[in-house]
Amino acid sequence: MSEFFDKGYNPLDILINLWNPLTDASADLIKQNIGTKLLGKNDYIYHIGNTPLYIYFVLKGRVKIFRNSDDGRPKIIRIFREEQFFGYRAYFAHENYSTNCVAMQDALVAMLPVDVISKLIDDNATVMDYFFKELAHGLGMSDDRIVSMSQKHLRGRLAETVLFLSKSFGTDNDGWIHGKITRRDIADLANMSTSNAIRTLTSFREEGFIDTDGKRIRIIQPASLAYVSGKE
Structure with a gap:
């Protein structure tokens, strides 16, 4: 990971501070269960039909979610940059993924198991509020793009x-x-x-x-x- 981070940079701090205040128990839960994955350009993170096992967070780089149209061309749904979560809508909807997700460039993502996220939401109102806002924001963006792309x-x-x-x-x-x-x-x-x-x-x-x-x-x-x- 050294090529991705400046000296003294701790990616865990981002996640812990994002939901501040967290209880010490919740912060420890993140530290004990977080994983990271190094990706090359065009590496898949998940495929359509996969069952959500993790919720992901971009530490470095960018990822895109897309779905192929009837003519076979990929249609980009969203692009996620550093310090953004992705891959959570399907989990909260109790569905399998309806899109594919790949790295747009060399990237590093954090991974938290979905049961850990569920525990964090149950124990911390700030975490629940965060994901409510993210889901609402994403829905608004999708609505705006559907209208603009059609008109x-x-x-x-x-x-x-x-x-x-x-x-x-x-x-x-x-x-x-x-x-x-x-x-x-x-x-x-x-x-x-x-x-x-x-x-x-x-x-x-x-x-x-x-x-x-x-x-x-x-x-x-x-x-x-x-x-x-x-x-x-």
């Missing part, structure tokens, strides 16, 4: 996707969206073909809305992108 044209969908990536992943000091995202992933998020995504990104760059450097994207005119997202 907007190509430019509007792609503009919204670029703004979504910037908001979700943040930017560095020079304004570049953190990480490298493939054009195919951007296309899947915007529900369009890769060739259309490339052409539209090129158009946005020529209009001065964004800048690109390989797989990196920087928003130059956020107001213009927001206008395209809302009007096109």
Whole structure:
């Protein structure tokens, strides 16, 4: 794990502090049961039909959940960045996974057994409240994307996707969206073909809305992108 963490970084602290205050017994329960998994790009974390055994937390890197459409193309449902939980909806619904989950890049995820999560929820109101909010937030995002993807044209969908990536992943000091995202992933998020995504990104760059450097994207005119997202 050394390549993922700065000296003195303790990933357990993130989980324990996330639900602060926790009882000492709950903090010990996390420490005794947490596991970690190192993933390479495109490594699967779970498949459709698997029974949820763990709830996952991104320590480093990014993961995506997706489902193949009728034409066989993968459709990205959500992307999760560092310090976000994923894979919990199916467990709370008492269902098997209805999506696949893979690492978008080299990643490190924490794993907590579902019975440990259930115990934490029973013993700590902060944990229960956290997952209620996460589930509600995820439902709201899904509703918004369903509406926007069905009503907007190509430019509007792609503009919204670029703004979504910037908001979700943040930017560095020079304004570049953190990480490298493939054009195919951007296309899947915007529900369009890769060739259309490339052409539209090129158009946005020529209009001065964004800048690109390989797989990196920087928003130059956020107001213009927001206008395209809302009007096109």
